[in-house]
Amino acid sequence: MFLFLSYYTLFFRFIIFLLFLSRPCFPARILPDKSTVITVDAHNATWHEFKRLLDAGKGSHVSGMSELKTYFHRFGYLPISDTNFTDSFDTQLESAVVLYQKNLGLSVTGKLDSDTISTIMSPRCGMSDNAHALHTTRRFVYFNGKPRWLHTTPMTLTYAFSPDNMIDYMSISEIRSVFKRAFSRWASVIPVNFTETENYLSANIRIGFYRGDHGDGEPFDGVLGVLAHAFSPENGRLHLDAAETWTVDFNSVKSKVAVDLESVATHEIGHVLGLAHTSVKEAVMYPSLSPRTKKVDLKIDDVEGVQALYGSNPNFKFSSLLESENSSNHAIGLQRTFSSWTISLAMVFLLLVLHT
Ligand SMILES: [Zn+2]
Numbered sequence: 001m002f003l004f005l006s007y008y009t010l011f012f013r014f015i016i017f018l019l020f021l022s023r024p025c026f027p028a029r030i031l032p033d034k035s036t037v038i039t040v041d042a043h044n045a046t047w048h049e050f051k052r053l054l055d056a057g058k059g060s061h062v063s064g065m066s067e068l069k070t071y072f073h074r075f076g077y078l079p080i081s082d083t084n085f086t087d088s089f090d091t092q093l094e095s096a097v098v099l100y101q102k103n104l105g106l107s108v109t110g111k112l113d114s115d116t117i118s119t120i121m122s123p124r125c126g127m128s129d130n131a132h133a134l135h136t137t138r139r140f141v142y143f144n145g146k147p148r149w150l151h152t153t154p155m156t157l158t159y160a161f162s163p164d165n166m167i168d169y170m171s172i173s174e175i176r177s178v179f180k181r182a183f184s185r186w187a188s189v190i191p192v193n194f195t196e197t198e199n200y201l202s203a204n205i206r207i208g209f210y211r212g213d214h215g216d217g218e219p220f221d222g223v224l225g226v227l228a229h230a231f232s233p234e235n236g237r238l239h240l241d242a243a244e245t246w247t248v249d250f251n252s253v254k255s256k257v258a259v260d261l262e263s264v265a266t267h268e269i270g271h272v273l274g275l276a277h278t279s280v281k282e283a284v285m286y287p288s289l290s291p292r293t294k295k296v297d298l299k300i301d302d303v304e305g306v307q308a309l310y311g312s313n314p315n316f317k318f319s320s321l322l323e324s325e326n327s328s329n330h331a332i333g334l335q336r337t338f339s340s341w342t343i344s345l346a347m348v349f350l351l352l353v354l355h356t
């Protein structure tokens with residue numbers, strides 16, 4: 001009897017151990033990447049004060065809620081502008097939160113839960129999210145009217161850097177090579193060539209770094225907050241906030257608020273071509289980007305979106321993109337398989353022990 005109990009205890013402990021190993025099988029929800037919230041310098045973070053609104057829901061009254069309404073109005077979630085927004089979490093704000101959560105690929109709770117607040121506080125693109133989806137099964141989005149460049153095929157678009165609006169801590173050759181790589185990513189999937197030109201005024205795409213109010217009705221806001229914006233076709237303006245700590249290499253720049261220039265350039269070129277914001281978090285066209293994060297590879301959502309506007313580059317193979325996305329998911333898949341296997345084994349042991 002004593003021996004049986006020892007075996008029983010041993011089996012039980014083994015099962016507990018297996019269950020412990022299997023934990024990754026039950027991620028009730030993926031925890032948000034809190035790095036933005038934690039690492040951002042409080043004095044520099046434009047939307048840091050929204051932290052105090054955490055867990056607020058309909059009926060709440062919290063000081064600072066009116067600024068959140070201004071934020072939602074700015075990015076296309078509150079249709080009417082009101083200079084006297086109140087601090088009450090009303091029905092209209094709840095609808096805005098729900099729409100925001102849908103657009104940003106978050107759990108739709110209608111409340112300012114930690115995922116939502118964390119995403120709201122993340123630095124982001126200045127373009128509004130209010131463009132309408134023209135389809136229901138895909139998640140990439142176009143601007144209203146689905147504008148695109150209408151040059152003849154094969155299409156060549158020229159780009160140039162503003163001679164008067166650059167940053168002095170990064171060399172022009174470094175900036176040029178960043179944009180060359182960013183343009184080439186889009187060029188590899190659509191039949192469009194991008195060539196740099198010296199003639200800024202006549203270039204199709206005009207790139208510059210600007211500070212604060214710079215005359216286009218979309219003032220920049222200093223460190224973090226809005227990082228950049230671009231205009232839909234065939235406008236061609238691509239503006240970056242000169243107040244950011246732009247970088248090409250996080251190893252040489254230690255600042256907590258450093259922003260990867262190539263990631264933002266790739267995103268803004270997507271706007272220049274006619275793509276609006278997607279709800280796919282991994283995609284380049286997702287509106288927010290944490291500091292010290294690199295996101296430059298086009299995902300299936302980005303590629304499908306831009307190819308629906310311009311067609312496919314004859315040299316582009318969708319299978320290679322699928323392979324690269326699959327291989328990045330492979331490790332997660334293996335972990336899940338292992339977890340499922342350990343769960344099954346634990347259940348078999350449990351049944352055997354109970355049967356005995
Ligand atoms: Zn954007």
Ligand SMILES: [Zn+2]
Pocket residue numbers: 210214216218229239
């Ligand atoms: Zn601008």
